[in-house]
Structures are given as structure tokens and as C-alpha cells.
Amino acid sequence: xxxxxxxxxxxxxxxxxxxxxxxxxxxxxxxxxxxxxxxxxxxxxxxxxxxxxxxxxxxxxxxxxxxxxxxxxxxxxxxxxxxxxxxxxxxxxxxxxxxxxxxxxxxxxxxxxxxxxxxxxxxxxxxxxxxxxxxxxxxxxxxxxxxxxxxxxxxxxxxxxxxxxxxxxxxxxxxxxxxxxxxxxxxxxxxxxxxxxxxxxxxxxxxxxxxxxxxxxxxxxxxxxxxxxxxxxxxxxxxxxxxxxxxxxxxxxxxxxxxxxxxxxxxxx
Numbered sequence: 432x433x434x435x436x437x438x439x440x441x442x443x444x445x446x447x448x449x450x451x452x453x454x455x456x457x458x459x460x461x462x463x464x465x466x467x468x469x470x471x472x473x474x475x476x477x478x479x480x481x482x483x484x485x486x487x488x489x490x491x492x493x494x495x496x497x498x499x500x501x502x503x504x505x506x507x508x509x510x511x512x513x514x515x516x517x518x519x520x521x522x523x524x525x526x527x528x529x530x531x532x533x534x535x536x537x538x539x540x541x542x543x544x545x546x547x548x549x550x551x552x553x554x555x556x557x558x559x560x561x562x563x564x565x566x567x568x569x570x571x572x573x574x575x576x577x578x579x580x581x582x583x584x585x586x587x588x589x590x591x592x593x594x595x596x597x598x599x600x601x602x603x604x605x606x607x608x609x610x611x612x613x614x615x616x617x618x619x620x621x622x623x624x625x626x627x628x629x630x631x632x633x634x635x636x637x638x639x640x641x642x643x644x645x646x647x648x649x650x651x652x653x654x655x656x657x658x659x660x661x662x663x664x665x666x667x668x669x670x671x672x673x674x675x676x677x678x679x680x681x682x683x684x685x686x687x688x689x690x691x692x693x694x695x696x697x698x699x700x
Contacts, residue, residue, distance in 0.1 A: 535690050572611045
């Protein structure tokens with residue numbers, strides 16, 4: 432039987448530059464695992480330096496979304512999401528995209544701080560953890576101040592990408608900055624993406640760190656989603672149970688569902 436609270440809202444298909452997962456295969460993988468609802472959320476990046484710039488084809492993507500929705504009706508709910516990089520830098524383009532089709536939700540992610548790419552090993556290796564994380568959290572605070580999205584993606588992303596950052600990572604060193612980000616999210620009604628991709632990496636981390644999730648709950652935050660951040664069939668739904676455990680351990684009692692960019696709390700019990 433499907434578990435009604437195991438929702439995977441962060442899945443990339445072949446409409447994202449770095450994924451080899453077809454939409455059909457993602458749906459089949461979710462059904463096999465008893466996942467009742469998934470969200471397809473392709474990369475949409477407008478920074479010309481991004482490897483994903485110009486890759487997303489919304490018209491073709493939407494045609495395929497409607498196709499799999501019809502094929503798997505009654506067996507799987509398929510939400511239409513989008514992962515937007517640096518939405519605060521490109522407000523007009525973001526508004527145009529989100530107004531073009533009836534998306535269920537938008538994830539706002541920070542992949543660039545200034546012109547520095549958070550996956551660029553040359554940048555990561557040439558700067559201290561403090562320099563990278565302070566810059567990242569400062570930019571994140573700016574991005575969440577007037578958001579044009581519904582879910583904040585993988586809050587402490589750089590932690591998973593370089594050994595000298597994840598070894599000994601202590602979010603309390605950046606607590607003032609992080610709490611400003613969390614307060615912005617609560618004020619704007621954003622959900623946090625409890626992103627599990629780091630559990631597949633040497634860093635073996637959940638994003639955001641469980642301590643940050645506890646701060647969020649203590650501050651009155653209630654909205655969270657789970658996301659495998661899958662880019663391959665075997666990654667769909669992976670570690671959702673661990674993510675659910677982190678949500679419960681933080682003192683949160685629900686997940687958040689989205690439909691047509693409207694949020695609904697789904698109790699865990």
C-alpha cells in the first residue's frame with residue numbers, strides 16, 4: 432500500500448541538463464516504491480554562465496507532463512514543479528515563466544553567489560569554508576527577502592560539495608545569518624526542501640542540516656517538503672524515510688502538498 436506521506440517533490444528528468452531519467456521511468460519508479468505523489472521539477476537557470484542556461488523546453492515538457500498524468504491517473508499524482516536558480520536576479524523572466532503554465536510549485540535554489548558557482552571545485556578549493564558559507568547564507572537571505580517561489584531548495588547546498596566544508600560543519604557558527612533566512616521563509620510562507628541528495632554523496636548530509644530544521648520548528652515554521660533530488664531512476668524516492676525521520680525529530684508534524692501554488696499541510700499521523 433502507498434504511504435500517504437512519502438511524497439517526493441524534487442525530481443529531475445531529461446528536460447534538465449544533468450539528468451538521464453525519463454518522465455515515464457520516474458513515475459514507474461515511484462509506483463513500485465509505494466510513493467503516491469511526486470513532483471517533477473526541472474532546472475530553470477537564467478545565468479548565462481550556468482551549464483543549464485537555455486536547456487529547459489517548457490512547451491515540450493508540459494505536453495509530456497499531461498501525457499504521464501493521463502497514463503498514471505488513479506495510481507500516481509504528478510505535480511508540475513520547477514527549480515529556479517537565483518530567482519531574485521531575474522524577476523521579469525521568472526514571472527513570465529510562472530504565468531505561462533499552471534505550475535503547482537516553484538523551488539527557489541541558490542547555485543551562484545555573485546559569479547561563483549557552488550559546484551565549481553576550483554572556487555570551493557581556493558576559499559575557506561567560512562568565506563564560502565558566509566557568502567552563501569548572505570545571498571540566500573537576500574533571495575528569500577522577496578521570494579518569487581514556494582519552496583526554498585537545499586538550504587545549505589555548499590556543505591555537500593567540498594570535504595573541507597562538510598568536515599566539522601557546524602551551522603551554529605552561521606546561526607544569525609541562517610535564522611534571518613528562516614524568518615524570511617516563515618514570513619513569506621515558504622516551505623523548506625528537505626533535500627536528501629547529500630545522503631548519496633561522501634558528505635552524507637541532509638539539507639538543511641537537522642539542527643537548522645529544529646531552529647525552523649522552534650521559530651514557528653511548519654512547511655516542509657521531501658525531495659530525493661533524483662537524476663536517475665534508482666534515486667527516485669531514495670532516503671525519503673530518513674528525511675521523514677529528520678522532520679519528525681525536528682518537532683514538525685506535517686509535510687506540505689502543493690497544487691496550483693497553493694499549500695496544504697499533510698499531517699504525519
